[in-house]
Amino acid sequence: MKLSKLTILSFIASLACVFTSCLGDGEQRQTMTFNYTDCFNVVTDLSTMNSEIRLSPAYQIVVDLLNGTADITMSNISLPGVTGALSFKLEGLKYSFDKRGNYVISGRDIVPTGSAASYYTFSSLSIMFIDRQFSEAGARIPAYYINFVINNNTQVNAVGTNNYYFGETTVNSADGTAPFTTYETYYTVVLDPQSKVATLGFHSARFSDKMPMSLNFTLRDLPFTVNPQGYRINKAEATTPYLNNSTPNPSFDITNLSVNGVTSKGATFEFDCNPKGMGDFHVVAPVEWLVFRAQLEQ
Secondary structure (H helix, E strand, O other): OOOOHHHHHHHHHHHOOOHHHOOOOOOOOEEEEEEEEEEEEEEEEEEOOOOEEEEEEEEEEEEEOOEEEEEEEEEOOOOOOOOEEEEEEEEEEEEEEEOOOOOEEEEEEEEEHHHHHHOOOEEEEEEEEEEOOOOOOOOOOEEEEEEEEEOEEEEEEEOOOOOEEEEOEEEEEEOOOOOOEEOOOEEEEEEEEOEEEEEEEEEOOOOOOOOOOOOOEEEEEEEOEEOOEEEEEEEOOOOOOOOOOOOOOOHHHHEEEEEEEEEOEEEEEEEEEEHHHHEEEEEEEEHHHHHOHHHOOO
């Protein structure tokens, strides 16, 4: 996925118009929906810091472009010690933009409307989202962060089931040569909250400027754990990648794999490899929701 300067600038411009002029015909509201196919909740008891997965939440964010506010509806929210699923509605919350174009909604001590107001208060609320559009393929892949604390004792963090990450990959070689860096490689993480296993995708992967071509490969059936910030994957022993999603190839084995997913930002990938005996490489990639450095492609 090599992104030219023109493509990236078109991409950034598209972000600015997703909720404004791109709506057309005077439309003043836009709806973003994330449901059981898009995410699961990690619920943390703040007294014990024990985190567990709760399935099938649904979130709807309706942005009022004219008034600069958003209404948020949460459904099928499961909390420890509470029988049955809960629904909440938060109305008229102000939104803003951060320097990277994300919509930002935050607040403290927010009381939901309806019957839930008698029992629950949002001690804190943090939401970020962006409707990413990729000009080359025309795909729209939203990124989002939803995190809140209920009654000062329970944190809920929504974790995406399909995650796309971009940024700088740095490769250090055991032979002491200068590190190799690239912005072409990007990563995907698909999380199955029921089986608690992940599939990692490595796209346009390069470990050295001497590699004749980049690689696309996946790592499958990797157990993951959850924590208040997101998820983690750790596997020291060799993992055989599937090249082009279909052919296992042990000559490209990955070892000492670590992925630290932080839902508010992105993830950090770290692993060792020796592709077809080309050399021992240590790869580190702190990657995020969006591409930035690539827009200034040299």
